Amino acid sequence: MSGEVATPAGGADAAGRAALLEALRAALGDAQVLCDGDLSAWELDWRRRWRGKALAVVRPADTAQVAEVLRLCRRHGASIVPQGGNTGLVGGSTPDDSGTQVVLSLARMNRVRAIDPANLTMTVEAGCVLQAAQEAAQAQGLLLPLSLAAEGSCTVGGNLATNAGGTQVLRYGSARDLCLGLEVVTADGEVWDGLAGLRKDNTGYDLRHLFIGSEGTLGVITAATLKLQPQPAAITTAWAAVPDLDAAVALLQRAQARLGAGLTGFEVMNDASLALVRRHFPALPKPLPPSPWAVLLEQSDTEGESHARTLFEDLLGAALEDGVISDAAVAENLEQSRAMWHLRESIPLAQAEEGPNVKHDISVPVSRIPAFVAATDAALSAAYPGVCLIDFGHLGDGNLHYNVQAPAGADGAAFLREHEKAINRQVYDAVRAHGGSISAEHGIGLLKRDVLPDYKSPVALALMARIKQALDPQGLLNPGRVLR
Ligand code: FAD
Numbered sequence: 001m002s003g004e005v006a007t008p009a010g011g012a013d014a015a016g017r018a019a020l021l022e023a024l025r026a027a028l029g030d031a032q033v034l035c036d037g038d039l040s041a042w043e044l045d046w047r048r049r050w051r052g053k054a055l056a057v058v059r060p061a062d063t064a065q066v067a068e069v070l071r072l073c074r075r076h077g078a079s080i081v082p083q084g085g086n087t088g089l090v091g092g093s094t095p096d097d098s099g100t101q102v103v104l105s106l107a108r109m110n111r112v113r114a115i116d117p118a119n120l121t122m123t124v125e126a127g128c129v130l131q132a133a134q135e136a137a138q139a140q141g142l143l144l145p146l147s148l149a150a151e152g153s154c155t156v157g158g159n160l161a162t163n164a165g166g167t168q169v170l171r172y173g174s175a176r177d178l179c180l181g182l183e184v185v186t187a188d189g190e191v192w193d194g195l196a197g198l199r200k201d202n203t204g205y206d207l208r209h210l211f212i213g214s215e216g217t218l219g220v221i222t223a224a225t226l227k228l229q230p231q232p233a234a235i236t237t238a239w240a241a242v243p244d245l246d247a248a249v250a251l252l253q254r255a256q257a258r259l260g261a262g263l264t265g266f267e268v269m270n271d272a273s274l275a276l277v278r279r280h281f282p283a284l285p286k287p288l289p290p291s292p293w294a295v296l297l298e299q300s301d302t303e304g305e306s307h308a309r310t311l312f313e314d315l316l317g318a319a320l321e322d323g324v325i326s327d328a329a330v331a332e333n334l335e336q337s338r339a340m341w342h343l344r345e346s347i348p349l350a351q352a353e354e355g356p357n358v359k360h361d362i363s364v365p366v367s368r369i370p371a372f373v374a375a376t377d378a379a380l381s382a383a384y385p386g387v388c389l390i391d392f393g394h395l396g397d398g399n400l401h402y403n404v405q406a407p408a409g410a411d412g413a414a415f416l417r418e419h420e421k422a423i424n425r426q427v428y429d430a431v432r433a434h435g436g437s438i439s440a441e442h443g444i445g446l447l448k449r450d451v452l453p454d455y456k457s458p459v460a461l462a463l464m465a466r467i468k469q470a471l472d473p474q475g476l477l478n479p480g481r482v483l484r
Contacts, residue, residue, distance in 0.1 A: 071189030084158030090445030126157025165441030265298030266396030364436030
């Protein structure tokens with residue numbers, strides 16, 4: 001069996017599409033079926049790279065309405081693109097340009113259904129914005145430990161559909177690790193209520209894990225039960241200057257040994273990535289003067305502020321003495337801590353300002369990151385003299401955003417058109433040579449669909465295709481994403 005899957009018939013003819021629209025309006029109300037006017041908020045992705053044309057954008061209010069939308073689309077042979085905050089970076093959340101696909105926006109399904117402090121869980125609807133879910137947990141003195149720069153607009157459903165990672169994976173795991181249960185509408189419009197709040201449940205196949213990371217291709221997630229943590233007594237942040245990536249890995253090992261489970265974030269940035277931030281957001285405060293690499297460390301402490309600061313000062317003082325770091329600053333207060341994170345999280349925004357670039361979201365074992373970066377930097381600099389390598393990411397869990405920007409003064413869009421495929425090949429071959437993955441946290445979508453077969457086992461791809469065939473035999477859910 002190959003990794004290919006059945007593609008939908010392409011929807012009905014014009015009369016069939018008109019009948020579908022009429023049925024959708026009857027089910028949801030006219031105001032929640034958008035066809036006219038500017039639909040670019042749903043049809044254009046965050047990177048402004050994929051622009052499609054939807055038959056309609058539908059906005060159901062509850063799970064029963066989602067199920068009805070799926071039944072109607074199935075009856076009329078129309079395919080569906082589930083969408084949360086539309087912050088995905090791989091072209092998975094926007095429609096194709098056929099004008100036949102229905103974008104199913106979960107945005108109105110944004111309620112926190114329940115918080116159970118004794119069970120340390122919360123149940124939220126899929127369209128709940130991540131930051132709103134974090135704030136609801138915080139209001140009960142609890143922590144939802146999923147954090148990413150897009151948290152003000154991405155949704156819990158999108159986070160689960162992409163198995164989002166972010167900045168705290170090294171301590172709490174990715175979205176998959178935080179999910180205890182799901183509610184899902186299947187391709188034929190049935191509702192699976194799997195909203196268990198159980199940490200132990202061995203009653204057969206664990207279906208939730210099929211839907212997590214499936215990028216809208218197997219079912220529509222309508223709600224989830226997530227694990228919470230007690231709020232730490234203090235969260236402190238530090239910034240360190242390091243001469244190279246070997247030193248950054250050495251600092252990580254020291255931090256893990258000294259802080260144990262208290263180490264909740266360890267981000268790395270090369271100076272080229274921070275130079276972009278300095279250029280596009282010059283007013284942002286800088287904790288330290290430029291250095292070849294910088295590390296942002298976050299510590300969550302159960303004992304309190306002064307205990308946390310002492311641990312950090314001991315760790316960084318010793319690292320300074322041993323030459324592992326060349327400088328360090330510990331945030332004095334919440335404002336300074338937020339400023340450090342803001343600087344790190346401004347890198348993707350500065351890249352967007354700078355113009356088109358070839359993005360890679362890769363992971364390799366932490367121990368092999370310095371060798372991977374040295375080899376790949378050298379190969380790309382030789383092949384494309386003057387190219388700008390923007391390296392940053394979640395070193396603590398082996399995930400780098402290894403992005404390639406055109407040489408200064410060159411036309412970025414033309415550079416991308418001409419060289420993207422060859423650059424991808426070079427980077428992904430190096431990832432494979434270092435035992436890594438071509439998608440650490442953003443997923444496959446359209447961006448990596450066609451290269452996936454070159455880097456994933458044929459057996460795994462065939463199993464994926466069989467699962468798709470079993471759960472969505474008509475190929476109506478986000479067709480052409482992840483699998484061809
Ligand atoms: P969308 O973009 O709307 O959709 C993403 C995919 O999920 C699509 O395939 C869509 O069809 C599917 N989908 C959405 N909702 C559902 C649903 N309810 N049921 C089924 N399928 C669904 N990602 C990380 O992992 N870590 C990061 O650190 C990170 N940082 C980012 C920083 C910035 C500035 C930006 C713009 C993005 C970043 N991302 C990161 C990528 C993105 O934010 C995540 O992938 C996020 O999880 C997507 O959520 P969303 O609600 O926007 O989903």
